[in-house]
Amino acid sequence: MSNSYEKYYVPAQSPWPIVGAVALFLIAVGAGNYINDITYQRTGFGGYLLFAGIVTLIIMLFGWFRNVIDESMSGLYSQQMSRSFRLGMSWFIMSEVMFFMAFFGALFYGRMIALNWLGGGGNNASTFAVLWPEFQASWPLLKTPGGTETQAMPATGLPMINTALLLISSVTLHFAHTAIEQNKRGQLKLMLLFTLILGFSFLSLQVYEYVHAYRDLGLTLASGFYGSTFFMLTGFHGVHVTLGAIILFFIFLRVLKGHFTPENHFGFQAAAWYWHFVDVVWLCLYVFVYVL
Amino acid sequence: MSGITETVAVDEHHDHKPKGFTRWLYTTNHKDIGSLYLIFSLVMFFIGGTMAMVIRLELFQPGLQFVEPHFFNQMTTVHGLIMVFGAVMPAFTGLANWMIPMMIGAPDMALPRMNNWSFWILPFAFLILLSSLFMPGGGPAFGWTFYAPLSSTYSSDSTALFVFSVHIMGISSIMGAINVIVTIFNMRAPTMTWMKMPLFVWTWLVTAFLLIMVMPVLAGAVTMVLTDKYFATSFFDAAGGGDPVLFQHIFWFFGHPEVYIMILPAFGIISSIVPTFARKPLFGYASMVYATGSIALLSFLVWAHHMFTTGMPVFAELFFMYCTMLISVPTGVKVFNWVATMWRGAMTFEAPMMFALAFIVLFTIGGFSGLMLAITPADFQYHDTYFVVAHFHYVLVTGAVFSIMAAAYYWLPKWTGYMYDEKLAQWHFWCSLISVNLLFFPMHFVGLAGMPRRIPDYALQFADFNALISVGGFLFGLSQLLFVWVVVKCARGGVKATAHVWEGSHGLEWEVPSPAPYHTFTTPPEVK
Amino acid sequence: MPLNMTQGVSDISQQVYNLHMTIFWICCAIGAVVFGLMFWSIFRHRKSRGVTPAQFHESTKVEVIWTSIPVVILILMAIPATKTLIAMEDTTEADITVLITGSQWKWHYEFLDHDVSYYSLLATPKEQINNRFAKDPNYLLEVDRPLVIPTDKKVRFLMTSDDVIHSWWVPAFAIKKDANPGFINETWTRVEEPGIYRGQCAELCGKDHGFMPIVVIAKTPEDFATWVATEEKRNAEAKAEEQALLAMNMSLEELMTVGERTYLGHCSACHQPSGQGLPGIFPALKGSQMALKDMAGHIDIVLHGKSGTAMQGFAKQLSLKEIAAVITYERNAWGNNTGDLVQAADVNAALQGKGD
């Protein structure tokens, strides 16, 4: 609790949430129809709705954040307000952690339990003997019980480089943070730029790796549980890196415009937290998806 | 856009309310948003209830009379989804929006714009869900638990829409929960210490924590269903090395905490109402807080009690059985504390108290059947029968829904500024009480006698009881029209309510005038 | 209707029943105490009686007491529950094993120790369900070919599924076990009295979940042996007839009659009697490209199903003759009128071709 109470800023009204609601609606209806359109290989309106939704969402984000930035710059926000933002962001990241947990949980269950049972372990001797007598349980799952074959993505090489890239980017971002606190604008800009470059290199390499997986390794979404978890985990991580990088890019623009002070830089900090979180997810991913 | 100058100009002493429908679309006011949630949830309750009426109509007699099996399954599924995500959860969020800032002396919710967003995406989510019923192939028909592969490989085209609408509901809940947590952490009046917080605030804090922990897991579950159906992944397909039971683990890791999400705020409401009408402080405040926490923690360790028949290894069955049984202990502590609060009080029995008393008895009955379900060998007989349906309607309808009605009567005077019509409310209570038991009590027996759930038609021996249940259902449904009547009447006028409203009321929300001004506590109050 | 759980006909089901009654009475007792106190309070401590409210609101002692007593009660419940559960899960030393496979919406039984296996389908006529005929006493609980098991033997059931999750439930044995596709669950029973026992699928498995009952006939070991012998003989004869058929050509009429019967029994639940399917979930056959043109594809999909969809393979469910007939029917009914004839030999050729 703060000892001295400042007035808490409650915006009177805002059109942005309802715009955002319409955007999500369009995205959901659009995507829902679009997915069926591609499944049936027909042309429909789904894609257009989806596109319209995304555009609306972007407009909404711009408008909403412009309001927040304006309010923040004109000093409407109290210390208490910035604590609200911080708390909000931390709990949002917590929810993201749980989203990834669902997929990690699936991975662990599949590896440790389902695979073992398909191979006759636990109380499933008959599963193996009657249904999958030819199946050999091993991880990575290179040949599924149904007979689909694939190759594993090695942990060395590209993924290792990627790990290094992300780790370094976390460090450079940290330097940027110390720079902001000591009001070293030059260092701040440079370090942010490094972070961005590292982030985008990571993404490009990731795209390259996917192409390699699909083309050379036969490792696809459809190649069984290994492919499913591999692509869903790295894929959602990739989406988050993309988001994080876009956010950092806008933070970079704001830095160029001279926003943020050593005391007041919640926007920067939120983006940084997000980036560090995405890094930690990658570390877990690297260990559990690639190495082990 | 949101004009900064305009907002700064808002005069706090003047009760400035924006006019027109943009007031509701653009609002950032916790009371407006609270009202929106509550109205939305009432509408959803009626839509979900109408589907229940379709179910009861078809089950009135053996044989297929009104609907096709495929449509029946859609009714069951969408009834469950609407009641859980559309009626009960938004009702609680609405109450949280209205009451939490007032109870802790905050000027508003911590993140007002996001608060609006959390609300307004909900109607859209349900619009998608409901309109999917009209698609070729029909809407979701795989039960609200959407077990794979019925919901993936074997489902209709609307599944993608179902998945995205659940995503939106999840986003809404998560943002709502973040708002509640941040508000409680950061917006309390300086003298409102943790152990002075009303229990409704405590239970909501814990609920919000549960929401943040499990809603994303639900999002993960629907996402895997989506990719299994449309993008050839094999999370739930043994041929690809997955396992259909994996789906159930993920779903119930969400699903079980979810049921406590639907009951903890109810506990908070009852803990507010009973002391008021017993004119005696709540017994065992601290132990109530600890019990709430224990229930929440235990709720993460019991999910597989929904999966006893899936063929888990014995040690897992035993572990989940023991943990589930343990939940009875903190829940029991709550029940005992309520009874002790009444003990040697001076009770009166206005509508909120009547609903609270009914809650205590009927929720406990639902809890007992829950405990019976927890006993694994017995659950083999109960599982997926009407015994389970009886269990969860006791905890959900006579539990959660009754608590919401109690809360509505309790706080209506504060919201509208008028007393509701007590006589009509008592009618509503007694009609509901009698019909709801006629509706759900016999379900225990048909379940024990062997009637599976989610069937549109049944063997002849169940006929008489099902007719009875259906009659109870129709009566209960009609009784709810009384509720709407009372609420509308109260909103339109009547006897003016005082600030305190109830003789025994305590707490900050009773310090402000009725109706509560548009902006309350722009400067923090002093807590005694 | 019995108002309580059945006691069943096995030792285990009896134990489960006892367990159920024990916890039930414990709950009643706790309820009586708690509600008793509450109602006492409601009657005595009401404002209208002019009482003044007491102000006590805390007591650690009481809290500890009413935390520990329930724990003790729970432990007392958990002990018998644990014992029963462990006994239920012990599937070792079985005398006979049956592999039970659920599929939309029928059960398949296969005796692993004998050459006997068959499908078991709902036998209640459509007219009764649609309220056009009076309903039999065993309405919805009747099947064409019940499962037969011996009494006084430990019978082990292996449970699996071809498509979605089903659950095999016979209350009299206190058995309810999910049939998960791709996995096998095990359970067992030892039935003491000969008789007919009925149950239902207990896991939502799609449209006709309510219409896949289970009937088990328990026979004395001697009667069971006789039954197995006749079944094995019948199986052998059916196979011989199948071979003979390969050399014969059936007429269009004959094919259409058999085909229609087969279609209504196995295909119409999804593709509808009109052949129009249910748009968005089950494709139409009327006017479909496959039924009009692609005969090889048509035979293949009926034999092997289509993975990733609800279309199951019928190679092991139907005889060659039935498959030939049903394909012919689909290619000529509802105005499809291709005039194509498919013979058992064609189907057999397709089946063998796939085999190498």
Ligand code: HEA
């Ligand atoms: C608000 C919702 C809510 C609540 C609070 C509960 C509470 C409990 N539930 Fe329930 N449950 C559901 C909603 C809820 N449930 C739903 C929706 C389903 C079905 C989902 C589906 O399949 O669709 C379900 C299903 C369900 C199952 C699975 C059944 C099956 O499918 O086979 C089980 C099994 O263990 C269970 C157990 C319990 C237990 C032990 C509690 C406990 O928390 C109850 C504790 C309370 C008491 C016990 C009473 C008070 C205590 C005392 C007076 C103290 C003294 C008592 C003793 C020592 C005995 N529930």
Ligand code: HEA
């Ligand atoms: C909070 C949640 C909640 C609530 C409030 C309810 C309320 C009701 N439920 Fe619900 N129910 C669930 C949650 C809930 N249910 C869930 C989760 C399932 C499982 C779904 C699944 O299996 O997947 C389920 C399943 C379920 C079934 C089993 C279906 C099946 O297995 O096939 C049945 C059957 O009777 C049923 C009945 C009812 C009835 C009669 C009400 C009544 O209380 C409703 C009363 C309300 C109204 C009727 C609306 C108001 C009045 C009017 C609209 C006026 C007009 C009235 C008339 C014309 C009479 N429910």
Ligand code: CUA
């Ligand atoms: Cu098979 Cu339900």
Ligand SMILES: [Cu+2]
């Ligand atoms: Cu549960």
